Amino acid sequence: MNNSFFTVGIGASAGGQKSLSEFFNHIKVGKNVAFVVVTHLMRDRKSILNLILSEHTSLPVLRVENDIRIIPGNIYVMAENITIELEQGWIRVKKRDIKIENDAIDIFFTSLANDFKEKAIGIILSGGGKDGLIGSLQMNHMGGNVIVEDPESAEVKGMPLSIVNWDHPTLIRKPAELAAEINVLCSL
Known part of the structure; x- marks a missing residue:
């Protein structure tokens, strides 16, 4: 797909709410960028992350x-018990499979890489495990950018460390500094 705007996929898990809030407190762009937030959620508990994040952004x-x-200018937040993928500029919703391990970030990042190519940006914030690594590798392969929360600032270091140790992220910084980078990159 040939898109005229950037799409920023943000993956987070344990400790990620604090990182997400800090990130969106510092975002100043919006016209030519869409944000999609993918987190690890309990299957049977309604997420209110969309309401929480709305307090940190206009x-x-x-x-x-x-x-x-x-559509650029919006933040899309994944609901519970689903996975989401991008397909020709649409977010497609699928019921989450029954396996225990959550790979919602890998699923989304891989589709983001394939759909938006060089206009894809992946951000990995606080979280345990290695979800996001496979999708980040695909993003790099397709010409996108991957940036990561500094493991020292993350409440849970697993996901950021997996990207730092197994991939070559473009940038490793605290959430506010990652937002500043997005402000510059997406204002072009």
Whole structure:
């Protein structure tokens, strides 16, 4: 797909709410960038992350429960018990499979890389495990950028460390500094 705007996929898990809030407190761009937040959620507990993030930004924050066209200037937040993928500029919703390990970030990042190529940006924030690594490798392969929360600032270091140790992220910084980089990159 040939897109005229950037799409920033943000993956987070344990400790990620604090990192997400700090990140969006410092985001100043919006016209030519869409944000999609993918987190590890409990299957049976309704997430209110969209409401929490709306307190940290002036951009519209939309809870994704059904297929929706991605439009710059919005923040899309994945709901519980689903996975999401990008397909020709649409966020496609699928019911989460029954396996215990959550790979929602890898699923989304891989589709983001394939759909938006050099206009794809992946951000890995606080979280345990290695979800996001496979998707980040695909993003690099397709010409996108991967940036990572500094493991020293992350409440849970697993996900950021997996990218730092196994991939070559473009940037490793605290969430506010990652936001500053997005402000510069996406204002072009």
